[in-house]
Amino acid sequence: MNRRIFLQLTSLNTLRWLALSTLPTTLSACGTNPDNTLNVRLLKNSIPPQLVRQFRxxxxxxxxLNFAAEExxxxxxxxxxxxxTPAATTQQQLLPWRRTPGVSQLDLVTLGNYWLSAAIQQQRIQPLNAGELKTWSELPSRWQQLVRRNNQGQPDPSGSVWGIPYRWGTTxxxxxxxxxxxxxxxxxxWNDLWRPELAGKISLLDRAREIIGLTLKKLGQxxxxxxxxxxxxxxxxxxxxHSQARFYxxxxxxxxxxxxxTQLAVGWSSDVLAxxxxxxxxxAVIPLSGTALWAELWVRxxxxxxxNPLVNQWIDFCLAPERAGQLSLLTGGTSSTALGFNRDLxxxxxxHRVLFPPNPLVQRSEFLLPLSEESAQQYLRYWEEMRSQPVT
Incomplete structure (x- = not known):
């Protein structure tokens, strides 16, 4: 990115950071009909507060409109x-669990695509009727395929739609x-992580699928x-x-x-852009051989x-192509409808090559899909073997 673009984006994003850091986590309206209510829990900073006000x-x-943020x-x-609540599978052991009571009477919740399979298996969410959404057809086919799953949470081209991707990014x-x-x-x-001059100067994510995955990518897999x-x-x-790592x-x-x-870190684009x-x-740079894609979804x-008719109204408003630039610039994640309409931005x-990577690079990148129980056990075993020695 050249210096002019960097300065322009930094200036705009600094205003975004200042605004979001001083806003309360709940945005609501008073004096309205209690039956006309939308209760949403979302990831902090994944939706600009301005978008909620514009929707209202x-x-x-x-x-x-009760929008509350979680960290x-x-x-x-x-x-x-x-x-x-079935017994946890090995696949679910690869997730960073936190067990706390759920909350009732929510209409929509943000969910990471990596959690989708477990949410379906444990019957925490219900399918959506994508045919009722005006913006479903605006999503790239890979994003549509990501959320079509069978009742076991496995990808299925004829499966139900279990979430609507609204924001995405990369490792x-x-x-x-x-x-x-x-x-x-x-x-x-990725192969730069193995350079001898970086020994003991690297931060790695504490996620088996990410670190084993980038190593697989380095090996052409x-x-x-x-x-x-x-x-x-x-x-x-x-x-x-592992011998190169200073910190997980x-x-x-x-x-x-x-x-x-440290001098180099593997991380998620939204964190790094902030x-x-x-x-x-x-x-920051997206590795040329391809990387892991992540998406945040609206789930029911x-x-x-x-x-509640407000559910579909909000999803369509959030995903409208004319709002792709606003969501992308103000949150550090790319709108899911921006790929098809970025010529209008x-x-x-x-x-901006991190927010809007070239299409060939996106095509070389992959969403992390659910593993079979046997494969999940294998990943966990490899991860434990890798981490068995202390970091340098």
């Missing part, structure tokens, strides 16, 4: 009350400009490889990567980068009423 202004009848996707998963390499200027090169792909034993040199590559965390992986204790706003010495709790935004 667009309604023909006054409504109470973590795991917290949102816990709000979805299961109708039954990126974040790095210190100043440190790499001294090294005389900048990261471009898929993030969703079913049998790890078939991948030549995978174990040795994982051990070498899925929540605090950027702090060592900011303080200079850090780039405040710390200009940090830059299993106990939600089907009689400002040139500075279209050229």
């Amino acid at each position: 202004a667009s309604l023909e009848q006054p409504a109470s 973590q996707l795991s917290h949102l998963f816990d709000l979805l009350t299961p109708t039954e 990126v390499l974040a790095f210190r400009r100043d440190r790499f200027r001294d090294l005389g090169w900048t990261p471009t792909d 898929s993030y969703n490889t079913a049998n790890l034993d078939d991948v030549t040199n995978l174990r040795s590559q994982l051990q070498q990567l 965390s899925s929540t605090h992986y950027l702090e060592p980068l900011i303080t200079g204790d 850090a780039m706003e405040r710390y200009p010495q940090i830059n 709790p299993a106990n939600a009423s089907n009689e 400002p040139k500075e935004l279209r050229e």
Whole structure:
């Protein structure tokens, strides 16, 4: 990204950060009919407050819009009350669990795509009628396929639609400009994590699917490889990567980068873009061989009423192509309808290679899909073997 684009985006995003950091977590309207209410729990900073206010202004009848934010996707998963609680599978052991009581009377909840399979299996959510949504056809086919699942949570082209993707992003390499200027090169792909000059200077996500997946990608394999034993040199590559690591965390992986204790970090684009706003010495790149894609979805709790017309109105309003730029720029995640309409966005935004990666790079990237029980056990075993030695 050139300096002009960087400065323009930083200026706009700093205003966004200041606004979001001072807003309450609940946006509601008073003096309205209690029967005309929309109760939403969403991931903090994933929807601009301005969008909620604009939606309220667009309604023909006054409504109470109760939008409350949660800090973590795991917290949102816990709000979805299961109708039954089966024993946890190995696949679910790969998730960062937090067990707390669910909350009733919610109409919509943000859910990460990685949690979708477990939410379906545990009957925490109900299918949506995508045919009633005006914007469903605006979503790219891969995004539609992501949320079509059978009742066991497995991808199924003829399955029900269990969520509506509204925002997405990537796993990126974040790095210190100043440190790499001294090294005389900048990261471009996953194989740079194995460079000897970065030993003990890397932060890694504490997620088996992400770290094993990027190693698979380095070896020319898929993030969703079913049998790890078939991948030549995978174990040795994982051990070498572990020896490079200084720090593992899925929540605090950027702090060592900011303080200079590490020089390179694997992280999620929304987190990294927020850090780039405040710390200009940090830059980011999407690995050229492809990366993991993530998406945030609107899902309906299993106990939600089907009689609330505000649900579809909000989803259509949120996904309208004319709002793709606003959602993308103000949240650090890309609107799910932006890929098909990015020609209508400002040139500075279209050229942002983290928010809007080139289509060939998106095509080389993958959503993390659910594994079979046998494959999940294998991933967990490889992860435990990799982590059995202390970090440097």
